[in-house]
Amino acid sequence: MAAVGAGGSTAAAGPGALSAGALEPGTASAGETVCPSSRMGGRAHRRLKYISLAVLVVQNASLILSIRYARTLPGDRFFATTAVVMAEVLKGLTCLLLLFAQKRGNVKHLVLFLHEAVLVQYVDTLKLAVPSLIYTLQNNLQYVAISNLPAATFQVTYQLKILTTALFSVLMLNRSLSRLQWASLLLLFTGVAIVQAQQASGGGPLDQNPGAGLAAVVASCLSSGFAGVYFEKILKGSSGSVWLRNLQLGLFGTALGLVGLWWAEGTAVATRGFFFGYTPAVWGVVLNQAFGGLLVAVVVKYADNILKGFATSLSIVLSTVASIRLFGFHVDPLFALGAGLVIGAVYLYSLPRGAAKAIASASASASGPCVHQQPPGQPPPPQLSSHHGDLITESFLPKSVLVK
Numbered sequence: 001m002a003a004v005g006a007g008g009s010t011a012a013a014g015p016g017a018l019s020a021g022a023l024e025p026g027t028a029s030a031g032e033t034v035c036p037s038s039r040m041g042g043r044a045h046r047r048l049k050y051i052s053l054a055v056l057v058v059q060n061a062s063l064i065l066s067i068r069y070a071r072t073l074p075g076d077r078f079f080a081t082t083a084v085v086m087a088e089v090l091k092g093l094t095c096l097l098l099l100f101a102q103k104r105g106n107v108k109h110l111v112l113f114l115h116e117a118v119l120v121q122y123v124d125t126l127k128l129a130v131p132s133l134i135y136t137l138q139n140n141l142q143y144v145a146i147s148n149l150p151a152a153t154f155q156v157t158y159q160l161k162i163l164t165t166a167l168f169s170v171l172m173l174n175r176s177l178s179r180l181q182w183a184s185l186l187l188l189f190t191g192v193a194i195v196q197a198q199q200a201s202g203g204g205p206l207d208q209n210p211g212a213g214l215a216a217v218v219a220s221c222l223s224s225g226f227a228g229v230y231f232e233k234i235l236k237g238s239s240g241s242v243w244l245r246n247l248q249l250g251l252f253g254t255a256l257g258l259v260g261l262w263w264a265e266g267t268a269v270a271t272r273g274f275f276f277g278y279t280p281a282v283w284g285v286v287l288n289q290a291f292g293g294l295l296v297a298v299v300v301k302y303a304d305n306i307l308k309g310f311a312t313s314l315s316i317v318l319s320t321v322a323s324i325r326l327f328g329f330h331v332d333p334l335f336a337l338g339a340g341l342v343i344g345a346v347y348l349y350s351l352p353r354g355a356a357k358a359i360a361s362a363s364a365s366a367s368g369p370c371v372h373q374q375p376p377g378q379p380p381p382p383q384l385s386s387h388h389g390d391l392i393t394e395s396f397l398p399k400s401v402l403v404k
Contacts, residue, residue, distance in 0.1 A: 053314075055296060055299045056307075059293070060155075062292070063289065063292060066281065071146060078276065079274075079277070081260055082261060082265075082275070084253075086286045087290045088250050088253035088290075090290035092246075094290065128249055130230060130234075131231045136252075138227070141216045141217075145214075149213035151319050152335075160192055160217070160218065161225055165224065166349075172230070172233055173232070180349075181348075184348035187341055187342075188346070188349070191338045191340070191342035195335055312346050313347060316343055
């Protein structure tokens, strides 16, 4: 489910996102005049932020709910390994078509480009084998976890990936965390522990194993954190496009997924068929895995860190409400307490280390005929940096840019 976004291993905010504390386009600080074109740009930017929020919430919640629904339907159960392979195939084909469109439909140019990027620069290509292997394992683990845990419980517990990503960033990239971030990680762990205690005491259906589900979630979070940080470490400074990186991940993911299929369920798949148990609900899961993450990679550059944290919180609420309606999930005080702590921890972790001074947007300063007056004797305001946040503050998204 990871697709590579423009910012590296986890979807980065990118130049289009304003850091917290900075004025959005269309707002003015003292002594400045805002052009009409700047106001229009500000409104468009806010609309894109709201759209990105909706996409992040729906993709985060719908994938988990759809997997849970497909895995708990009566009748023949599909092979999860085949769904992982199909998602990788569709994602790779989609990225190939997008690269074809970028080359204006010129097959020769596309072939020469892929030969250079994939074969000639084979070292860069091989670097993606490790994160692709980890993400393929992670995708299979998610099926195990969601098959054995309620969707709402999984959604809350899976936020441990924020903790693992932060720890691997400190260990592998020498990043530092603020006291507030350390406190939020402790709060996050406490909330998840309370939710799991509630799950253990509440029991569940006889055909589900909460212990196996918890182990799968923890392993998935560890793999997500390591793969994301490793991806950033090995590809820092790489010039490959978003779609090229996802195509390379898709190639490795398909090959490794087929190996996993043969090892885990090869005999059963050979006997019953690759598409055994596939229903419209299963195809919906596959399409969500293949295209949902790629869509997030496109829109995430319009979302700042606080918006991503807010999207995660809304996804937990949405998953819980939907689980009540679809699966008869019961929310008791212990679960509500644990989920509330996790939501609060996600929000606190997403806060910037310091609020930036209010400044005018770069678009207003470059709008042409509009002149911005400065008070006499005062220096011009600083310009917005094109870098907003880093890996450890942007780990709220589904494993994407990875959107894999």
